[in-house]
Amino acid sequence: MGPDRQFTTKETHSEDGVDLTLIRWMLSLTPAERLDLLQGFVDSVLEIRARNREA
Amino acid sequence: MLEGVPVNTFDLDVVHSREPGNIDRLLVALESLDATYRMSPELKPAASHLACSGHQLLITRWGPLDILGSIGRSRRYHDLLPHASEVEVGHGLRVQVLNLETLIAVKEEVAGEKDLAVLPTMRRTLEEQRRRR
Numbered sequence: 001m002g003p004d005r006q007f008t009t010k011e012t013h014s015e016d017g018v019d020l021t022l023i024r025w026m027l028s029l030t031p032a033e034r035l036d037l038l039q040g041f042v043d044s045v046l047e048i049r050a051r052n053r054e055a
Numbered sequence: 056m057l058e059g060v061p062v063n064t065f066d067l068d069v070v071h072s073r074e075p076g077n078i079d080r081l082l083v084a085l086e087s088l089d090a091t092y093r094m095s096p097e098l099k100p101a102a103s104h105l106a107c108s109g110h111q112l113l114i115t116r117w118g119p120l121d122i123l124g125s126i127g128r129s130r131r132y133h134d135l136l137p138h139a140s141e142v143e144v145g146h147g148l149r150v151q152v153l154n155l156e157t158l159i160a161v162k163e164e165v166a167g168e169k170d171l172a173v174l175p176t177m178r179r180t181l182e183e184q185r186r187r188r
Contacts, residue, residue, distance in 0.1 A: 018179040019061070027059040027183055031152070032145040034056055038063060 057142055058155040060180045062173050066119035070153075071105065072132040073124060078105045081122070088115035127161035155181045 012021050071081055090113040092098045100111050108124035125131045138157035141149045159177050162170040
């Protein structure tokens with residue numbers, strides 16, 4: 001199918017294996033929220049690293 | 056990521072205006088970020104570097120930063136501006152972000168291994184964006 005194909009709401013993955021649920025979830029966020037999400041990942045890693053140091 | 060593609064990269068890509076006044080401002084900003092070349096940390100970017108169409112692959116105290124004179128098939132700042140829109144990224148900061156359609160076209164022009172790997176996810180995100188309009 002061409003690039004303009006439509007998804008049905010039930011599809012979870014495209015024919016080429018892309019997770020459509022992840023895309024829909026990302027598009028439900030504002031750009032600032034997407035950046036906050038990324039910052040959250042970074043903060044989590046830093047926190048885990050700090051706790052490992054304490055242990 | 057700002058356009059909603061669920062893919063992260065580790066650097067920030069900026070296509071800059073190569074007008075002399077902007078290069079001067081950019082140099083001041085890069086100095087404040089302690090920017091040096093990733094492959095030659097002793098070397099700082101100069102005005103002559105920023106005036107060319109090449110890619111300045113820098114490291115700053117906040118992480119990797121690519122300053123790009125042009126992307127794809129010689130697309131410069133002023134060529135790309137009509138295909139960008141202003142996006143609020145938090146704390147009142149607004150930046151020009153290239154639309155997904157053009158970003159896909161640029162990736163297709165470059166067709167590097169890293170670009171090809173991410174293209175299916177970008178194309179599906181664009182389809183979903185269009186479906187929502």
